[in-house]
Amino acid sequence: MTEPRTPLAWLPFLFTRVLFPGTAEADTRVRVSALLVVLLLPAALLYPTRGFYLLEPDEGRYAQIPREMLASGDWVVPTLQGEAYLDKPPLMYWLVALSYRVFGVSPDAARLVPAVCVHLTILAVYLLGRRSVGERPAFWAALLLSVAPGFVAVARLLLLDGLLVLCVTLSVIAGFEAVRTGRLKLGWWLGSAAASGLGFLTKGPISEILLFVPLWAFGLLTTGRLMAVVKPRHYALFAAVVVAVNLPWYVAIYQREPAFLKHFFWEHNVQRFLQPFDHLQPVWYYVPILVGGLLPGTVLFAVYLRNLLTGGPDAAALRSPAGGFWLLAGGWCVLFFSVSGSKLPTYVLPAYPFLCLALGEFVARTRWHAARSTRAGVVVMAGLLLGVIHVGLPWYAEQRSPFGRPDLVARFVTEPGTVVSFPRNCDSLAFYAGRADFDRVRTKDANQLIVDCHHRERTVILFTHRDALAGFRNTLPPSLEIAEAVSLRRGTGVGLVDKLIGSTPWGLCDVAVVVPRRGDADGGQ
Structure with missing residues (x-):
């Protein structure tokens, strides 16, 4: 075996003579069993x-x-x-x-x-x-x-x-x-x-x-x-x-x-x-x-x-x-x-x-x-x-999906009216509800969301972070109120299953209905 004389020639030598010098199997016929x-x-x-x-x-x-x-x-x-x-x-x-x-x-x-x-x-x-x-x-x-x-x-x-x-x-x-x-x-x-x-x-x-x-x-x-x-x-x-x-x-x-x-x-x-x-x-x-x-x-x-x-x-x-x-x-x-x-x-x-x-x-x-x-x-x-x-996988999906409680979630997202995802999207809910008009808030700052809520009779907010609802409550002005709020988490106790798969539904933790207080529907911004 003649050794290469130039540095570049060493590459083919090492690849084809040292590492991969053999020939592939000649039989390429397809076996029915395989x-x-x-x-x-x-x-x-x-x-x-x-x-x-x-x-x-x-x-x-x-x-x-x-x-x-x-x-x-x-x-x-x-x-x-x-x-x-x-x-x-x-x-x-x-x-x-x-x-x-x-x-x-x-x-x-x-x-x-x-x-x-x-x-x-x-x-x-x-x-x-x-x-x-x-x-x-x-x-x-x-x-x-x-x-x-x-x-x-x-x-x-x-x-x-x-x-x-x-x-x-x-x-x-x-x-x-x-x-x-x-x-x-x-x-x-x-x-x-x-x-x-x-x-x-x-x-x-x-x-x-x-x-x-x-x-x-x-x-x-x-x-x-x-x-x-x-x-x-x-x-x-x-x-x-x-x-x-x-x-x-x-x-x-x-x-x-x-x-x-x-x-x-x-x-x-x-x-x-x-x-x-x-x-x-x-x-x-x-x-x-x-x-x-x-x-x-x-x-x-x-x-x-x-x-x-x-x-x-x-x-x-x-x-x-x-x-x-x-x-x-x-x-x-x-x-x-x-x-x-x-x-x-x-x-x-x-x-x-x-x-x-x-x-x-x-x-x-x-x-x-x-x-x-x-x-x-x-x-x-x-x-x-x-x-x-x-x-x-199907069991895991059922445990973690917001639609693990379909009657509850559907009650909020299938009724006519504005639905807002905050601070991230929750597109699977729109898919199951057959809607394509969920509003998106492109920032974690809730100020614009609060302003928009003043101009609507009813706003359903899908909180897609575990701390988002708590933060929203803290910034809510007196002119707005939460008429209804529902947590989709599995419960206050965290068991072994929750530790393994998580206790919060994918992409959705809480749902709240926000309305202007009576007498403040036209103002209070």
Whole structure:
């Protein structure tokens, strides 16, 4: 083995001769038994019992926006409580609205969209991933992904991340297929561009960022060049497809809401990455999330990394460059979101399929695929997930939802009149009440709210912080009075269950009806 003579030449040498010198499994034929497992196991985890109460704040918001979209017939400008909501592009809203149209407006129909997206992601890992690493490694990747609690749990919730992970996974798999043989496959390249464009229409340019960096790194580590097979005209073609997918809506939204471009691209992409927004966390934030979220694969991943760093030539011969690419792609996702100024547990979701593909190759080609501990871990985790997802999560939602006492809450929010959320939104109540006119107070200062109450005969205030009602009482002038107030907390005593799951309903703690005192309805400000 000839050693490289230049520093740059050491990169391909280390990657292709030391770390990943093997060849991928040649057998890529789909096994019917494996396909049935990948179809049925995720289906059992993802589709039943989706109708539990919406979680605040995200699920309430993402259920309400498509409901308003369907009711208004306006598919261009997303609205929340009748006002333009410009934080995200509309693809998720469109899909949920279509689900409402087919199945009716309900949490069950809303959550069908992320469930289908995550199921399709698992199928893509098996059916498309087998082309690069072989059928058995792809099956193990899909199996481990199906029982990864941090991945499957997100599919049970109405979040954008389920749709985004499907777009990113398809884009990266297709992009890698387009270049991995050293000769560009245009069909795969265009497919990657289309999936990337849909990712852009879901959450902005993150799909392109997660695609190109690992592709460029793989080219540098295998040939010493940044994807030499891709010429400028191919990049232009890729960009043209992404633009074609996105341009109609972006032009339409700009014509009606010119502030969208600055608000979304600058404030919700650039600034969120460069500086803390509202989710400040340490740089190692995703380490414990992945350790727990990848179980039982976490244990196998530790063995895989030890094998990668200390294994001999025989162990290295079982590691292919394709497996190395999937490790790069997953590692890049984790690194990118770790250095981001804003972090949430779901942001790292696109890393799961790629890490599982790298891990699947290791498991399938070593003794670990036959180990009792491996198979027992998969079975035990599947059983635990079935219990947690279909029993624990609905019970938790019922305990914590404001609509755990539906007759009480509905009495306030379904009657005609002004309903105000303070100091945060509680959109799930609007969703269940079929309303789109809840007022929002965009500050924790209650002064403007007090002024507005003087001009209304009756104001229902949804207090969305545990101390908000007490603070409001202290600032209430003599010209206003609280005609009725109801606490939605579980009680004064705090038991073990309350300590574990919390004693305050999501997003809503108290409800109060505020009216002007008689004789002060026209003044007293």
